[in-house]
Amino acid sequence: MTSTASRSAGTTDPWLPQPPALLPPWHTPARAELQEQARRFAMDEVLPVANELDPQKGEIPQRLLERLGELGYFGITIAAEDGGLGLGVFEYCTVSEELARAWMSVASILARSQGMGTSVADPARRADLLRRSAAGSWIGAVALSEPEAGSDLANVQTRAVRDGDEWVVTGRKRWCGNAKAADFIQVLVRVADPQPGESRSRGLRNLLLVKERGTFPPGLSGHPIDKVGYHGFLTWDLTFDGVRVPAEDLIVGPGEAGDDPGAGFREAQAFLNTARVHTAARAVGLARAAVEDSVLYLQEREQFGHPIGDFQALRFALADMAAQVEQARAFYRQVAHLLDEGRPCEREAAMVKLQATEMAVRVTNQAMQLHGGNGYTTERQVERHWRDARLTTIFEGTSEIQKRIISNTMLPRSPLG
Structure with a gap:
C-alpha cells in the first residue's frame, strides 16, 4: 500500500498543541507529552502494521498488544494504585484519536480493557483483575446486541437461569468484537421478566464469562461476521447453548445489590x-x-x-x-x-x-x-x-x-x- 502520510509527526505538526496564546484551557504539559508520545507510536509502529495487515483482514498482532501494555494504554483510566495511569476520559480519548489516525481497531482494543470486566463482588479478586486489565493481560469483549436487540437493548432475550451456584446462559449475541481472542466476555442477559407496567429493561444483568484466549468454553459457539472494514480483530455472531457461569461472576457496580433488577441496563x-x-x-x-x-x-x-x-x-x-x-x-x-x-x-x-x-x-x-x-x-x-x-x-x-x-x-x- 502506498503511504502518503507515513512520516512521523514532529513538534511542528499543526495538529499538536500550539504556542501558549493559542492553547485551550484544558491544556497541560503532561497531556501534551502523552499526546505526542501516542502520535509517534501510532505513526512509527501502528501505521506500518495497519498498512500490511488491514488489506489481508488481519488481526492485531500480539507484539503490538504487548507494546500497548508497555505504554500503559490499557490502563489509562485505571487508578495508579491499581497499576494504571490514573488519568481520565480526556486522556483516554486523546490517545485513542492518535491511534485511530493509524488504525481504528488499535484505538478500539483499548476499550476492551480500562477496568472492564473487573466489577466483581470480591475485593481481592477485583484488585487482581484491575492490575491485569491495566497491564493488558485482561482484555475482553462485550456481548450486548442480538439479532433483534441492537438499538433496542431493552429487548435483550438471551436468558440466564440460576442453577445452584451457577448461571446457565442460552441465547444468541451478534456484533461481539474480539470475542474469541478475549480473556472474558461481558454478557448482557435477562434474568427475569418485567412485571406489567414495568420498563422492559427490568430484569437485565451483566455476567462475566471467563475464558481462555483463542477458544470458546463448552456451550458457546460462533462464526466471524465478514465486514467491509474495521479489520484488526474479528467480530462474532455467538450462540449460547447452556453456557455455565459461576454465580459470583455477576457484575456488581458500586453500591449495587446483587438482586438489583435494573442494574444491567x-x-x-x-x-x-x-x-x-x-x-x-x-x-x-x-x-x-x-x-x-x-x-x-x-x-x-x-x-x-x-x-x-x-x-x-x-x-x-x-x-x-x-x-x-x-x-x-x-x-x-x-x-x-x-x-x-x-x-x-x-x-x-x-x-x-x-x-x-x-x-x-x-x-x-x-x-x-x-x-x-x-x-x-x-x-x-x-x-x-x-x-x-x-x-x-x-x-x-x-x-x-x-x-x-x-x-x-x-x-x-x-x-x-
Missing part, C-alpha cells in the same frame, strides 16, 4: 456514554488521517503542469475538511472533560457522537474525491479511513438513535412515543 447505558465520546475521538482520528493524506497528495499529484494543490477549488475543500476536524475535536474534548468532572452527559455524549461521526464520513469521502481514481484503490490509505469512518455512524448507537436521545431531552414524549 443502567450499566450498559453508563458504558455507552463514555463509549460514544470514545467513538467521537476515533472518528476525529480517521478524519484527521484523511486530511493529512490529502495534504500530501495535493502536493504530489500534478495535472495541467501544476500540483493539484494549486487549484483553488481543491484548496478550499481541504480548508473545509480541516475546519470540521478541529470543531469535532474541540467538542469531544469538552464532553470528555465534563465526564471527568462527573457531570451527567447523556445528551452531550449523543451530540458529539452524532456530530463527529457524520463529520468523519463527509471528510473521508471528500478525501477520496481529492485523490481521484487513486482514492478508489487499495494502494492508498484513504480508502481504509473511509471504510472505517462509515462504521462510526452505526456502532455505539446509530446516528438516528443519537438524534432520538437528543430530541427526547428537548421535547415532551407523546403517549405513543
Whole structure:
C-alpha cells in the first residue's frame, strides 16, 4: 500500500498543541507529552502494521498488544494504585484519536480493557483483575446486541437461569468484537421478566464469562461476521447453548445489590456514554488521517503542469475538511472533560457522537474525491479511513438513535412515543 502520510509527526505538526496564546484551557504539559508520545507510536509502529495487515483482514498482532501494555494504554483510566495511569476520559480519548489516525481497531482494543470486566463482588479478586486489565493481560469483549436487540437493548432475550451456584446462559449475541481472542466476555442477559407496567429493561444483568484466549468454553459457539472494514480483530455472531457461569461472576457496580433488577441496563447505558465520546475521538482520528493524506497528495499529484494543490477549488475543500476536524475535536474534548468532572452527559455524549461521526464520513469521502481514481484503490490509505469512518455512524448507537436521545431531552414524549 502506498503511504502518503507515513512520516512521523514532529513538534511542528499543526495538529499538536500550539504556542501558549493559542492553547485551550484544558491544556497541560503532561497531556501534551502523552499526546505526542501516542502520535509517534501510532505513526512509527501502528501505521506500518495497519498498512500490511488491514488489506489481508488481519488481526492485531500480539507484539503490538504487548507494546500497548508497555505504554500503559490499557490502563489509562485505571487508578495508579491499581497499576494504571490514573488519568481520565480526556486522556483516554486523546490517545485513542492518535491511534485511530493509524488504525481504528488499535484505538478500539483499548476499550476492551480500562477496568472492564473487573466489577466483581470480591475485593481481592477485583484488585487482581484491575492490575491485569491495566497491564493488558485482561482484555475482553462485550456481548450486548442480538439479532433483534441492537438499538433496542431493552429487548435483550438471551436468558440466564440460576442453577445452584451457577448461571446457565442460552441465547444468541451478534456484533461481539474480539470475542474469541478475549480473556472474558461481558454478557448482557435477562434474568427475569418485567412485571406489567414495568420498563422492559427490568430484569437485565451483566455476567462475566471467563475464558481462555483463542477458544470458546463448552456451550458457546460462533462464526466471524465478514465486514467491509474495521479489520484488526474479528467480530462474532455467538450462540449460547447452556453456557455455565459461576454465580459470583455477576457484575456488581458500586453500591449495587446483587438482586438489583435494573442494574444491567443502567450499566450498559453508563458504558455507552463514555463509549460514544470514545467513538467521537476515533472518528476525529480517521478524519484527521484523511486530511493529512490529502495534504500530501495535493502536493504530489500534478495535472495541467501544476500540483493539484494549486487549484483553488481543491484548496478550499481541504480548508473545509480541516475546519470540521478541529470543531469535532474541540467538542469531544469538552464532553470528555465534563465526564471527568462527573457531570451527567447523556445528551452531550449523543451530540458529539452524532456530530463527529457524520463529520468523519463527509471528510473521508471528500478525501477520496481529492485523490481521484487513486482514492478508489487499495494502494492508498484513504480508502481504509473511509471504510472505517462509515462504521462510526452505526456502532455505539446509530446516528438516528443519537438524534432520538437528543430530541427526547428537548421535547415532551407523546403517549405513543
